[in-house]
Amino acid sequence: MENVMRNFFLFLSKNKFLTRSAKKYGLRFGAARFVAGETIEQAAAVIRDLNEKGLKATIDYLGEFVDNKKEADQMADNCINAIEAIGREKLDSQISLKLTSMGMDISDDIVMANMKRIMEAAKENHVFVTIDMEDYERCEKTLQIFKQLRLEYDNIGTVIQAYLFRTLQDMKDLDEYAPSLRLVKGAYKESSEVAFPDKADVDENYKKIIQMHLLHGHYTAVATHDDAIIEFTKQFVKDNNISNDQFEFQMLYGIRPERQLELAKQGYTMRVYVPYGTDWYGYFMRRLAERPANVSFVLKGLLKK
Numbered sequence: 694m695e696n697v698m699r700n701f702f703l704f705l706s707k708n709k710f711l712t713r714s715a716k717k718y719g720l721r722f723g724a725a726r727f728v729a730g731e732t733i734e735q736a737a738a739v740i741r742d743l744n745e746k747g748l749k750a751t752i753d754y755l756g757e758f759v760d761n762k763k764e765a766d767q768m769a770d771n772c773i774n775a776i777e778a779i780g781r782e783k784l785d786s787q788i789s790l791k792l793t794s795m796g797m798d799i800s801d802d803i804v805m806a807n808m809k810r811i812m813e814a815a816k817e818n819h820v821f822v823t824i825d826m827e828d829y830e831r832c833e834k835t836l837q838i839f840k841q842l843r844l845e846y847d848n849i850g851t852v853i854q855a856y857l858f859r860t861l862q863d864m865k866d867l868d869e870y871a872p873s874l875r876l877v878k879g880a881y882k883e884s885s886e887v888a889f890p891d892k893a894d895v896d897e898n899y900k901k902i903i904q905m906h907l908l909h910g911h912y913t914a915v916a917t918h919d920d921a922i923i924e925f926t927k928q929f930v931k932d933n934n935i936s937n938d939q940f941e942f943q944m945l946y947g948i949r950p951e952r953q954l955e956l957a958k959q960g961y962t963m964r965v966y967v968p969y970g971t972d973w974y975g976y977f978m979r980r981l982a983e984r985p986a987n988v989s990f991v992l993k994g995l996l997k998k
């Protein structure tokens with residue numbers, strides 16, 4: 694049953710009609726639990742509050758699968774707007790973005806021009822940029838663009854998904870770039886030809902890449918809500934004398950907020966991924982796909998109205 698629900702919400706997450714309608718009608722159906730608002734001012738207020746509680750942030754202007762230059766350029770402008778807000782308001786925040794929203798599906802020239810504009814603004818404002826990883830189809834291209842930008846900029850990182858078979862090789866290939874990586878299980882619906890179908894295998898591979906990246910001395914963001922993985926990481930760094938400066942934990946806004954505070958209080962760097970913007974629909978559907986409890990939360994909210 695859980696798998697059927699997961700596939701259903703992942704299917705819905707790609708529906709273009711619903712994506713467009715959601716933009717028109719504003720944050721609905723309990724999405725505000727996972728999305729910090731529709732404007733940068735609302736998102737900045739959420740980040741300020743997190744910072745006051747000892748949590749760091751990475752802000753994400755929501756948007757994906759953009760298919761025209763005008764929209765891609767606007768998405769890049771919005772990212773720059775967020776970077777400038779971080780600088781101006783001295784927020785303890787990085788930014789995260791998706792290359793499909795910067796024009797990756799349109800042309801190499803458009804995505805690179807937008808990324809260069811963003812990276813220059815980020816450099817000026819001392820803001821770190823993480824390129825989110827999207828579906829398998831875009832993985833190779835995303836890594837290529839990351840590598841190209843990494844040669845020019847220090848303040849850039851990307852994401853590696855434990856569920857992909859290619860991941861171990863990708864980590865080896867990335868090693869020479871000394872990359873700062875966010876390691877995740879993976880959120881998209883992928884075929885069993887390219888990704889581990891069993892959760893236990895994903896978890897094993899996840900542990901493997903956490904160990905590998907830490908032992909190679911690179912900065913590692915362990916982005917998960919899974920206590921087993923968090924405890925594994927804590928023990929591993931302790932056993933190997935790896936300092937708290939070499940890694941951090943990351944979680945999504947609205948998910949396990951008490952655990953986020955607890956980890957920060959224990960002295961670990963805890964970063965919260967804070968999405969905002971009008972294009973919240975696909976992100977929200979993926980959060981529902983991850984956990985049936987999130988769906989019942991939404992249904993309860995709907996019944997109350």
Ligand code: FDA
Pocket residue numbers: 824825826827852854875877878879880881916917918919920943944945948949965966983984
């Ligand atoms: P999983 O979903 O397996 O959950 C494991 C356990 O965590 C559960 O059994 C439960 O104990 C606990 N848990 C989970 N949710 C909970 C909740 N709501 N309340 C209480 N307990 C809960 N993916 C991707 O493909 N590309 C990307 O760029 C990113 N970026 C990203 C950034 C950040 C900061 C995070 C945290 C995650 C991502 N992801 C991502 C998403 C990631 O791939 C994955 O889909 C989700 O994090 C869910 O997987 P978990 O590792 O949390 O474990």
